[in-house]
Amino acid sequence: MAHEEALQAATDSEEECTFSSEEDDFDDDHLDFEECFDSAEDTISKECENDIDQMPPAKKAKTMSWKAETDVDRIPKTLRFLPAREPGPQLSPADAHSPMSLFKMFFTESAMSNLCHNTNAQAARAIATGHKYKWTDVSVDELYRYIGLIFYMAAVKMSSIADYWRQDSLFSLPFPTTVMSRDRYRTISWNVHISHPDADKKNDRKRGTAEHDRLFRIKPLMDTIRLACKSFYHPRQKLAVNERLVACRANTGMTRCTKVKPTKLGFKFFVLSDSSNGYTVDFSVYTGKNSFPADRGLSYDAVMSLLDRKVLGSGYHVYMDDFYTSPKLLTDLFAMKFGACGTYRDHRKDFPKPVANSLTKNSTRGSIRWIRDGPLVCVKWVDTQVVSVCSTIHAAYTGERVQKRVKAQDTWKTKSFPCPAPVSAYNKHMGSVDLSDQLLQYYAAQHKTMKWYRKVFLHFLDIAATNAFILHKELYGNMNHSQFMEELIAELCGVSEKTAPKQTSTDHVPVPGAELTSDVRRIATVGRRICVHCKAVRGKKQQTPWKCQACDVHLCLQLDRNCFQEWHKSL
Structure with a gap:
């Protein structure tokens, strides 16, 4: 009952909250802040401060100059952390939660039943069009066993699918044969279908119109998993936004990402994760320029689509990389009572560009320069290269120092350097991006397929299994990732983890x-x-x-x- 209430609450909040706007990414209006702190001394009159506030951006930039670490910065107003629910798993540790029961919160019985119905319909359609293979309708239990084999193949690597059923090799594996035959596994893989094939045809006929849904083939399962991610876990205060690329060479009919990894084609996922453990809180799939309704630019809209104040609450700190960071985004988030911090690109509009007291290529390592404009502080720091970070959470410099190895007279020594507060926080909390990706990659259920929606289906399996492991770890903490996946595979395949698999007849x-x-x-x-x-x-x-x-x-x-x-x- 508690699960149904959590799912309904998340559904209601999703229906209520939308974003709409008509501005482009690099055509933002001039930033409007509640306060303005000029680089001059505090003796400047109120009238002068008001005049500076009303200056055009280009003229205002000329009146500003960079300050050094010896200058005192004013910390912006602290946002009170008021989460909508108690952070952490929304489940009771007193209840028994096995790996499979946690996984089933994401791949529910009803979702699997719908998946079976659509898979059987796709197989019937394929046979009617001339495909020649034996087919019997797949059941929910058999589909869970099929998923168990997918995770088994992620844990035990072989060069091809057929190798898992070979019995004439030194490296023969007895387990897959006890779950299902090779031909049955292959026919399910060929036909697994998230949406109904008849509905796909109707949607395909709308291609080129506003009514066409590019994510139609994955939407039923995607909506279920997104809702489960938000329902059964509430994130802690520190969040991270990042991109995740799912490699795929199939013909999708959609715009695909090639910028991050030019040698690979694939889907770009925008992901919101909990910085403390890497839990995937929410995600969205990029399908082209019209992916998001707000239309303020991809980076702005991607972040806003993932941050729902009604679902999350207020006072959260969001960390992001330079793809997303812009003054407009950070100040709008601050107005929504979300703090934000991220690296930024100097050439982006409305970031400060004064030359007075700016860093140069000859600046010594550890040098700091900063400019504050209301709640937004922009900081530059010299490490091995110049690092640019802005924040609505931190003061520019609070006396922190970092240890770095430097080479002097052909010997390496450890030396202490001053470090801006936003840089330290960014390095600490953006680590969840690597953690989240690592957890997904350890047992990634990816293999070759010529259907893009099946590739996304496999990524949904990765998200569900990883989030289920994090929930189990938060509740009990008595299993590592390997042990969790081993037990999950055993439960999905319907065998006992502690008993050896039945030996095959060839033995x-x-x-x-x-x-x-x-x-x-x-x-x-x-x-x-x-x-x-x-x-x-x-x-x-x-x-x-x-x-x-x-x-x-x-x-x-x-x-x-x-x-x-x-x-x-x-x-």
């Missing part, structure tokens, strides 16, 4: 019961033992030189008495 072969002797007179008698089948079934003590290699029991193998075959029929 049950007759072998001599003892080493052969060179004395030809004793070959027929050496190693003869009582046949266990004759003793158990016939009540006779018949001796035989043969035994089963896998079972390690002696069995008759005669033309008129094949105990070897009879014994294995009962296994």
Whole structure:
């Protein structure tokens, strides 16, 4: 019941909150701040300060100059942290939550039932169009076993799918055969479908119009997982926004990202994660210029689409990289009671560009320059290169220092340098981006497919399994990632984790019961033992030189008495 209430609450808040605007990314209006602090001394009159506030941006930039670390900065107004719910898992540790039960919160029974229905419909359509393979309708239990095999293949790497079912190799694996046959796994992979194929046709006919939905083929499952991500966990104060690329060479009919990794094509996901543990709080898929309704520019709209104040609450601190950071975004977030911090690109509009007291290429390492404009402070710091960070959370410099290794006279030494507060915080809390990506990559369920929506389906599996592991760790903390995935795979495939998989029939072969002797007179008698089948079934003590290699029991193998075959029929 608590799960249903959480899901309904998240649904209601999603329906209420929307963003709309008509401005472009680099055509933002001049920033309007509640306060303005000029670079001059405090003796400047109120009238002069008001005049500076009313200056055009270009003229105002000329009146500003960079300050050094010796100048005292005013910390902006502290935003009170008021989360909509108690941060952490929205589940009781007293209840029993196995890895599979947590995974099923993201891939629910109803979602899997819908997935089975659409997969069966796709298979029927494929057979009707001439595909020749055997097909029986897939059930929910079988589809869970199929997902279990996908995770097994992510944990146990082989060069091809067929290798998991090979039995003539030194590296043969007995487990996949006990779950399903190779051909069954392949036919499910070919036909797994998130949306109904008939509905796909109707949507495809709208291509080129405003009614066409580019994410139609993944939307049913995507909406379910996004809702579950937000419902069963509430993030702590520090959040991070980042991009995630899912490589795919399939023909999608959509704009794909090639800028980050020119050698790969794929989908760009915008992801909001909890900085404390890497939990994926929310995500969106980039489909082109019209991905977001606000239309203020991709970087602005991507962040705003992930931050829902009704769902999250207020007082959160959001960290981002230079792709997203702009004065307009940070000040609008501050007005929504979200603090923000991120690296920025100097050439972007409305960032300060005065030359007075600016850093140069000859500036010493550790040099700091900053300019404050209302709640926004822009800081430059010389490390191995100049780093530019802006923030509505921190003061420019609070006396922090960092240890860096420097080379002096052909020897490396550790030296202490001053470090701006926004830089220290950014390095600390953007680490969740790497953590989140690492957790996903450890057991990534990605393999080759020519259908883009199946590639996204596999990424949804990664998100669900990783978030389920983080929930389990937060609740109990008694499993590492490897142990969690091992138990999840066992539960999904319907086997016991602690028992060895059933041995395949190819292991049950007759072998001599003892080493052969060179004395030809004793070959027929050496190693003869009582046949266990004759003793158990016939009540006779018949001796035989043969035994089963896998079972390690002696069995008759005669033309008129094949105990070897009879014994294995009962296994």
